[in-house]
Amino acid sequence: MHVLIIGAAGMVGRKLAERLTKDGTLAGRAVEAMTLVDVVTPDAPVGFAGSVTLETADLSAPGAAEKLVAGRPDVIFHLAAIVSGEAELDFEKGYRINLDGTRYLFEAIRLAHIEDGYRPRVVFTSSIAVVGAPLPFPIPDEFHTTPLTSYGTQKAICELLLSDYSRKGFFDGIGIRLPTICIRPGKPNKAASGFFSSILREPLVGQEAVLPVSDDVRHWHASPRSAVGFLIHAATIDVEQVGPRRNLSMPGVSATVGDQIEALRRIAGDKAVKLIRREPDETIMRICAGWAPGFDAKRARDLGFTADASFDEIIRIHIEDELGGSL
């Protein structure tokens, strides 16, 4: 089977390619070829036995989607997007990349379907940003999408397109609403949500981290390893079981900042917790107030999607996958 990953240079895309390399199979079939695409050239996964094609492409550029579909990949993971903050600052770019780019991909597949019956599995990463305050807790599967950002709007629109193109039989789409990925490896970034990761990631290696919100802020998390697991499962499940509602809120861990800190204390001790410096930031607190506290995710769980059991597990996964297994 031939797997295409669009957005392969990102953190989740990279880990997905690594996982496919390790597994060697997807949905019970050998992965013989991978095409990895991003706006910057992705790295080839180390040790992959099949053929790898690395491409630099912007999905929103004319002809880019057609070129990617020309090789008729069996499974397409579409992870490419500009992030929430950038889509909010640059309205035109957000719609061009996050909406038009996705629509060009779907259209290219539709035209290939008309040509020769091509009908790939398409796994699309949506986001919990499709919902917006006021929100119940937990958020039921049937809650409406009322995004409060352009990024969330673009993801919600792509979800609708995914369902309609799937209903018409042009491809078999599954949209997965990813929780906030925690602990995101790498350096601190400027994202408003960055502190959820940094208050754990930095103290685990003896560095200070800033906490800009109060301990009672509740949010919805999944480890990078779980996120990759969702993608693999979405490529594997029987779409008939899913029915026409193709977009699923993924399971996760609903935790307050206080819960996160207590998990850190259990695993890395008081010494680590003392490295968290409280610097309340009214702007970030206001933004946070609109975020999802957690989802019911019953449909996804019933369909076999599984997340981390606790925040302790989320921290342990980070230690295993990013810190060589020990502190």
Add this chain to the structure above:
Amino acid sequence: MHVLIIGAAGMVGRKLAERLTKDGTLAGRAVEAMTLVDVVTPDAPVGFAGSVTLETADLSAPGAAEKLVAGRPDVIFHLAAIVSGEAELDFEKGYRINLDGTRYLFEAIRLAHIEDGYRPRVVFTSSIAVVGAPLPFPIPDEFHTTPLTSYGTQKAICELLLSDYSRKGFFDGIGIRLPTICIRPGKPNKAASGFFSSILREPLVGQEAVLPVSDDVRHWHASPRSAVGFLIHAATIDVEQVGPRRNLSMPGVSATVGDQIEALRRIAGDKAVKLIRREPDETIMRICAGWAPGFDAKRARDLGFTADASFDEIIRIHIEDELGGSL
């Protein structure tokens, strides 16, 4: 004030222009100019004291939206769309007219806003087709949009765009999800939902009508007069009261086909009811099973939108507005 009606040759657009002519004002201001646009030239409303401009334009054609926005109308009613059946048969046309056409309009307004601060009220007619079975009854305001047609998908996408463009301050948008309009005046048509109107409209003038479904089919209705009332109210209400969730399920009358028939009996007698010929049609029954039985519409009612009190009233409105006031 200058009012632009896009889709002015349609039944609702025509009645809206007539109502504005009769009222002479909108949101407390005199209506001095109307621009009426459609893909076929609309009729000028009889007796309008202000200036009328009639235009033939396809919103999905390059430059059409910019031209309509150039006159900086204060209120824009966007009613133009191809209907559900056509959008289902012609996938490309549906997306071009119903999605791209609307997006071009929104973009033209955004660019005008950037140019000179232009910020009109935009009233967009959405549809109950944004939801799809399985559906609760009544459908709550917070129920997710899971359309089962391309038409419903296109309307749901435009709703999301409307909210985002409004949130960003490019215009003040209100999206109204119209119930099925009943009794639709005119001749029987091929729409699967056509029987809801024809089983009343034809017998009221002594003609036979075909009923293809069973008496217990429940659906969600509003008279043409109510639909126009919704549009006027949407152009009038304080958007601050509405908040960021700009799309509202309109109130209506939830009735079974049996309820409709009993209302007909009360108003026009057994003689009229006997003109309904039962010819069960499995295809239409299957399509009907996915339709909305009725909405809670609490938000819209709290915001002052009002619908017909009963099916008897819906029939009486038809007699007043279409049959000269008596049978």
